[in-house]
Amino acid sequence: MVQLLCSNRVYEKLKQELSKYQIDIKQDSDLVLVESGFDLPREKLCVVFEAIDYMDVIKLLVSGARGDLHFTNTVTGLSDNKFAVIEPRDVIYIEAGSDGLLAHTKSKPYSIKETLQYYESLWAARGFIRINKSQIVNLLHVKEIVPWFNSRYVLRMDNHAELEVSKMFSKKLRNTLNI
Structure with missing residues (x-):
């Protein structure tokens, strides 16, 4: 579960990619993906990325957050x-x-x-x-x-x-x- 702070164009791309890995988007999540230039929320873990590098953020999430799930293993x-x-x-x-x-x-x-x-x-x-x-x-x-x-x-x-x-x-x- 992640929160997104980004432009509408990047939001749609991230939403589509995250859905492939069953990662939900929630506004109250403790992990926030923040496009460069947007304000960082306080007291939350933030991953800041450039819009062009949105797929790198997906790779980071999938390799760390979802690496333990069986569906990635088969x-x-x-x-x-x-x-x-x-x-x-x-x-x-x-x-x-x-x-x-x-x-x-x-x-x-x-x-x-x-x-x-x-x-x-x-x-x-x-x-x-x-x-x-x-x-x-x-x-x-x-x-x-x-x-x-x-x-x-x-x-x-x-x-x-x-x-x-x-x-x-x-x-x-x-x-x-x-x-």
């Missing part, structure tokens, strides 16, 4: 008309396709909901990293990193898939893995 996937509860450690990579998101595990792919950005931010602390505009990978399942053309890489995964890291995301991968 995903429900659909395969062969059956649902399965999947642990993040079992997901090798997630990719966006024409039919939505697929979470690939060692046994089979599962259709899942939400967006790549949702899983990228929610599971970043678990070792998931975006490698191109349509895929995020679990670094725990990378077997080999092969240098490729134009400062790119190919990742060979546990399930024998080979995934290309685009030039745009290569730098983040290098920084993350210190290569």
